Amino acid sequence: MLRxxxxxxxxxxxxxxxxxxxAVVFGRLLGIAFVICFGTGLFSHFLQDPLPWMxxxxxxxxxxxxxxxxxxxxxxxxxxxxxxxxxxxxxALLQDPPVRGPLHLLERLSIAVFVSAAIVQVGTGLxxxxxxxxxxxxxxxxxxxxxxxxxxxxxxxIATKLPVIVRYWRARDSYDAEGRFVxxxxxxxxxxxxxxxxxxxxxxxxxxxxxxxxxxxGAPAASTTGGAEPSRASRPDDESRPGGQDAADPxxxxxxxxxxxxxxxxxxxxxxxxFFAGVAAATAGVVVLTVGQSSRLGEPFNVFAPxxxxxxxxxxxxxxxxxxxxxxxTATAADWTLTVxxxxxxxxxxxxxLVALGxxxxxxxxxxxxxxxxxxxxxxxxxxxxxxxxxxxxxxxVRVTSLERHGGYRIMDMGPEYAADPTTLVALELNGATLDxxxxxxxxxIAPGRPGVLQTKWIERIEVRS
Amino acid sequence: xxxxxxxxxxxGVLVLAFGAYVLVTTVKPNRIGGxxxxxxxxxxLHDAVLSPFVVLVGLGLRRAGxxxxxxxxxxxxxxxxxxxxxxxxxxxxxxxxxxGAKNPTVVPFDYTGRLLLVxxxxxxxxxxxxxxxxxxxxxxxxxxxxxxxxx
Numbered sequence: 001m002l003r004x005x006x007x008x009x010x011x012x013x014x015x016x017x018x019x020x021x022x023a024v025v026f027g028r029l030l031g032i033a034f035v036i037c038f039g040t041g042l043f044s045h046f047l048q049d050p051l052p053w054m055x056x057x058x059x060x061x062x063x064x065x066x067x068x069x070x071x072x073x074x075x076x077x078x079x080x081x082x083x084x085x086x087x088x089x090x091x092a093l094l095q096d097p098p099v100r101g102p103l104h105l106l107e108r109l110s111i112a113v114f115v116s117a118a119i120v121q122v123g124t125g126l127x128x129x130x131x132x133x134x135x136x137x138x139x140x141x142x143x144x145x146x147x148x149x150x151x152x153x154x155x156x157x158i159a160t161k162l163p164v165i166v167r168y169w170r171a172r173d174s175y176d177a178e179g180r181f182v183x184x185x186x187x188x189x190x191x192x193x194x195x196x197x198x199x200x201x202x203x204x205x206x207x208x209x210x211x212x213x214x215x216x217x218g219a220p221a222a223s224t225t226g227g228a229e230p231s232r233a234s235r236p237d238d239e240s241r242p243g244g245q246d247a248a249d250p251x252x253x254x255x256x257x258x259x260x261x262x263x264x265x266x267x268x269x270x271x272x273x274x275f276f277a278g279v280a281a282a283t284a285g286v287v288v289l290t291v292g293q294s295s296r297l298g299e300p301f302n303v304f305a306p307x308x309x310x311x312x313x314x315x316x317x318x319x320x321x322x323x324x325x326x327x328x329x330t331a332t333a334a335d336w337t338l339t340v341x342x343x344x345x346x347x348x349x350x351x352x353x354l355v356a357l358g359x360x361x362x363x364x365x366x367x368x369x370x371x372x373x374x375x376x377x378x379x380x381x382x383x384x385x386x387x388x389x390x391x392x393x394x395x396x397x398v399r400v401t402s403l404e405r406h407g408g409y410r411i412m413d414m415g416p417e418y419a420a421d422p423t424t425l426v427a428l429e430l431n432g433a434t435l436d437x438x439x440x441x442x443x444x445x446i447a448p449g450r451p452g453v454l455q456t457k458w459i460e461r462i463e464v465r466s
Numbered sequence: 467x468x469x470x471x472x473x474x475x476x477x478g479v480l481v482l483a484f485g486a487y488v489l490v491t492t493v494k495p496n497r498i499g500g501x502x503x504x505x506x507x508x509x510x511l512h513d514a515v516l517s518p519f520v521v522l523v524g525l526g527l528r529r530a531g532x533x534x535x536x537x538x539x540x541x542x543x544x545x546x547x548x549x550x551x552x553x554x555x556x557x558x559x560x561x562x563x564x565x566g567a568k569n570p571t572v573v574p575f576d577y578t579g580r581l582l583l584v585x586x587x588x589x590x591x592x593x594x595x596x597x598x599x600x601x602x603x604x605x606x607x608x609x610x611x612x613x614x615x616x617x
Contacts, residue, residue, distance in 0.1 A: 013521065080551045086512065087520055093513060112509055113482070119508035120501075126555065131572050132562035136500030141492040148485025155478030159471045166467070216529045274540040278547035285548045286555055289584075303580055304556050306573045317571035324568060438569070 006096040010192045012213060013091040016268035017275040019181045020164050020189040021174035026085040026279075027165070031154065033074045033081060034118075038151050040071035044369060045144055047451055050415065058421045061448035062375075065367035068451065069294030072371025075125050076290055080282035082118060084275075092190040107160045114153035121146045129370045130306045131319075163187040178265025194268070293372040307372035313436035316376055319368060319452060322437045326405040331458045336442050338426070341463040342390025351442050354428060357381045357389070362423040368452040378446045380427035383419050383462075392464040394420040400445055401461040412456045413465075418447045426459065538599035545588040556581045 046054055047064065057063060099105045121143065128139050158165065167187040168174045176182055183193050292302025292309070299309055307317050322328050330336070337348040349357075359379050367373035384394035395416035404410045418424050424447040428435055435441040440457030447455065489498065523546060531539050556577055563573045 012525070015524075076555070079555060080547070083516075083520075083551070086517075090517055090521070093517070110478075115512065116505040116509045119512060120504055123508070124504075127558050127562065130559050130562035131568055132558070132565055134561075134565075135504055137497040137504070138493060142489070142501055145485050145489035145492065148481050148488060150485075152478045152480070152482025152485055155474050155481060157478075159474030159478060162467065162471050162474070212525065216525050217532075270536055274536075274543055277540055278544040281544045282548045282551040286551055289552070290555075303584065304552070304559065304575070304577065306559060306562075307571065308574055311574055312571040318569050319572075321569045 003096055006094045006098075008207070008210070009094050010091045010096070013094070014192045014194045016181065016194050016271040018088050018091055018191055019174075019183075019194065020187070020191055021168040021171070021181060022088045022272065022275075023085065023189075023191070024165055024168045024174075025276075026081060026088055027161075030078065030081050030085055031158070033078045034150065034154055036074040037071055037078070038147055040067040040074075041144075041147055043067050044071065044451060048369075048454065055415055055417050056449065058417055058423075058448045061423060062365055062367075063449045064451060065294070065365045065373040068367055068369060069291075069371055069373055072125075072129060072294065073287055073291050075122060077283050077287050078118075078122050079126070080279055080286060082122065084279040086115065089191065091192050095190050110153050110156045110160070113149065114157055117146050117150045117153060121150055129372075131370070164189050175269075176261075176265070178261045179269035180261065180265045181268060305372070306370070307368075309372075309374050313438050314376075314431045314433055316366060316374055316430065316439065317372060318438045319370075320407070320457070322441075322458070325402075325407065325458065327403045327458045328437075330403045330460075331437060331441055336460075338443055338459060339461045340386055340390050341461070342387070342392040343464055345390045347390055351428065354381055354426065354443065357385060359428065360422075360425060362425060362446070364423060364446050364448055366446075366452050366455060367450075377431050378425055378427040379429035380425035380443070380446070382422060383414075383424040383426060383445075383447075384422065386426055386462065387419065387464065390464065396420075397465045399463045399465055400456050400459055401463070402456050403458040403460050409453045409456065412445070412454050414445075414447065414454075418450065421448055423448050426462075534596075535599045535603060538595045541595040542592050545592045549585050549588045552584060553581065 044064070044067065047056060050056070060066075099108065124135060124139060125143060127134070128143070133139055164187045167184055174182060181194065183189075286304075288298060288301050289303040290305040291298035292300070293305035293307040302308055309317075312318050322331055337350055338354065339346065339348045358381065360382050361377060361379045363375060363377050365373050365375045383398070387394060387396055387398070396419050397416055398414045398419050400412045400414060402410050402412075414424075425445070426443050427440070427446045428443055430436065430439050435444060440459070443459050444457040445455050445459060489501075493501070527539065527543055527546070530542070534542070559573060560577045560581070563577060567573045
């Protein structure tokens with residue numbers, strides 16, 4: 001009973017799109033996107049949690065803006081590609097027998113891990129960019145750990161499918177001269193053959209599945225197969241059926257009939273291209289309508305991104321407000337000072353004393369881990385100049401503390417490559433005006449090529465650690 | 467081939483195991499339980515809800531494909547796929563906005579209105595394609611066409 005249902009369902013699912021070549025094509029695109037997300041994700045992770053020996057490039061100053069924009073955009077592109085891939089391999093879900101042995105069980109389990117990790121990773125990643133966390137686990141730690149699970153299971157998946165991937169890597173090895181998929185049973189594809197699973201000459205299966213297929217093909221309910229006029233896409237061999245639409249069509253009968261293979265190939269090719277067109281349109285659509293949050297080219301088409309460039313105080317979006325950080329009183333206090341602790345010397349500066357040290361203007365982007373980014377003009381005191389006032393080397397490791405009461409980024413460590421960089425500022429002005437309270441008034445850090453969470457706002461203390 | 471596959475499997479298992487190690491060392495056990503529920507729910511959601519939905523849409527398109535011209539069916543199918551994916555991406559965003567943005571620069575747009583507008587445009591395109599396809603089909607007295615489906 002179950003086996004019949006499995007077989008019948010697979011017959012329904014057989015399609016010119018659901019073949020090993022389509023699975024390889026989508027798998028390749030998805031593999032590239034996953035590797036991009038993994039690489040840019042690791043870069044972002046280690047920028048925030050560096051191992052002791054790690055140093056990072058400060059040029060180009062927009063490096064992180066690029067890598068993290070790519071991370072989010074590739075992640076969004078994965079959504080339609082993942083569904084296309086899952087749709088392509090759907091019949092393998094219903095394979096019969098479900099398990100052929102211990103190795104096959106392990107393989108199917110690894111695919112279950114892969115699919116579920118991919119869906120959770122992409123889904124929670126997307127919703128994280130909306131700053132909404134409706135799940136019972138910490139996002140950052142899980143996103144990091146799952147990335148290894150995902151890539152590991154992807155590598156296992158590639159290993160198990162390697163013969164299929166190699167066999168169908170090139171289009172010319174996958175389709176015959178007429179455009180029909182070339183089936184090769186030696187490589188172990190688990191997708192049902194299209195055109196053989198349920199040939200037009202075979203009776204429809206009994207029960208619900210048969211009824212559905214008959215409805216789809218427009219066959220009379222009582223008939224088994226005889227006079228049915230099947231769908232041209234779903235019935236591979238619906239040639240020259242007397243009394244069918246073909247015979248009734250004068251235009252078609254005027255020209256010589258193409259051979260059976262040519263027509264079948266043309267149908268398969270059209271079905272495939274229609275499917276790929278749909279997936280391409282969905283991928284392009286979802287990317288174009290959101291990429292404006294992290295790319296100037298996409299700005300005019302920003303319909304659905306969770307951020308809009310130019311929106312916010314001083315024309316710049318905000319992640320954490322002064323209210324959320326609990327600094328409304330401390331950041332506006334008249335007696336605010338910045339304490340700079342050197343190896344031998346400690347000094348405190350009021351805002352006016354900082355201004356008197358001499359200000360520099362730089363153009364640096366704010367680039368958020370959530371993918372949005374925007375260029376801005378900052379004016380403030382170079383970190384290296386500030387370090388010089390306490391007789392510390394420019395290439396010092398420093399620890400910056402914010403007025404924030406709590407939060408994971410209250411204390412920020414900065415490597416010597418950033419402290420010494422001439423564009424790293426203790427910023428007092430943004431886009432030509434005094435720093436807005438929500439942008440970190442009275443003073444904040446801005447450094448090249450770092451995630452926004454490390455551009456600490458409302459700073460109160462800078463400490464030289466070495 | 468065999469050696470490559472063995473190396474890949476070993477590598478994949480090591481990377482996967484490292485991910486599991488990172489997970490258990492950085493996430494509290496009760497939170498891992500919550501994650502497990504989400505991971506299982508993801509597979510169930512895909513296998514039991516999304517796949518049948520896609521199959522039904524595909525069967526519907528396949529049936530419609532008997533009466534439609536190729537380009538009409540491609541337009542309809544592309545619109546359905548694009549509309550579904552956009553809804554899938556934007557509906558959580560609407561929920562996030564309803565849940566309350568942390569400040570006015572987060573999820574700033576009227577996503578419900580924008581999604582309805584875009585889906586409306588897609589619907590207009592579908593209807594226009596169907597009408598034009600129907601009219602031209604009547605004029606040329608039912609030229610036999612190929613069909614295409616997503617399933």
